[in-house]
Amino acid sequence: MLKLYFSPGSSSLAPHIALLEIGVPFTPCPIALHRGEQHEAGFRALNPAAQVPVLVTEDGTPITEVLAILFYLARRFPEAGLLPAADPETEARALAWMSFIAAFLQPARTLPLERAIRAWGVAETRLGKAQWALGGRYSIVDIHLFRLFWRFRTSREPPAGCLPGLEAHEARVMARPAVARAFAAEAAIGYYLPP
Numbered sequence: 001m002l003k004l005y006f007s008p009g010s011s012s013l014a015p016h017i018a019l020l021e022i023g024v025p026f027t028p029c030p031i032a033l034h035r036g037e038q039h040e041a042g043f044r045a046l047n048p049a050a051q052v053p054v055l056v057t058e059d060g061t062p063i064t065e066v067l068a069i070l071f072y073l074a075r076r077f078p079e080a081g082l083l084p085a086a087d088p089e090t091e092a093r094a095l096a097w098m099s100f101i102a103a104f105l106q107p108a109r110t111l112p113l114e115r116a117i118r119a120w121g122v123a124e125t126r127l128g129k130a131q132w133a134l135g136g137r138y139s140i141v142d143i144h145l146f147r148l149f150w151r152f153r154t155s156r157e158p159p160a161g162c163l164p165g166l167e168a169h170e171a172r173v174m175a176r177p178a179v180a181r182a183f184a185a186e187a188a189i190g191y192y193l194p195p
């Protein structure tokens with residue numbers, strides 16, 4: 001069975017949501033970041049960077065990085081429709097979005113609020129009037145974008161209405177049953193997030 005190493009509310013919420021959207025059974029393996037469990041030798045053997053998430057496949061292969069785990073799950077379970085059929089343009093747009101989220105938006109979380117809002121403004125422009133990041137339908141890109149924006153909004157509290165497209169996108173993703181189930185499962189463990 002697949003195993004997901006995760007910590008409630010952290011980056012690992014994205015693959016947690018994807019697994020519940022797909023409906024594949026997996027073994028949840030909580031890692032208490034506040035107790036330093038990410039530094040234990042067993043976990044470092046899976047991810048030397050000592051970070052969640054890690055997805056371990058049935059043959060014991062550890063996959064790290066949100067982007068790679070989401071991509072793996074979407075390709076491994078195509079029937080879930082989390083990434084449109086493999087045409088090179090759509091695939092490139094998905095990777096461009098997710099690289100932008102990981103490399104541009106995630107580091108922006110530590111910027112002073114005004115500059116962080118400006119960085120998120122780039123995502124707001126990029127999303128435009130679209131309901132979903134890739135246009136037509138909900139995908140792994142929306143899950144990735146949602147997790148980071150949710151965390152930014154709840155931890156940094158930008159003024160309501162300053163990123164209206166992203167706020168509406170967050171509400172659309174939040175309304176999905178799999179997302180509610182992921183939040184309920186993580187809340188039952190408890191949130192101990194670093195700032």
Ligand SMILES: N[C@@H](CCC(=O)N[C@@H](CS)C(=O)NCC(=O)O)C(=O)O
Nearest residue numbers: 010011033050051052053065066067
């Ligand atoms: N680039 C990584 C970032 C993962 C990451 O930042 N994980 C954080 C939680 S959000 C973590 O495990 N931090 C370990 C710590 O706080 O010591 C990814 O996309 O998976």
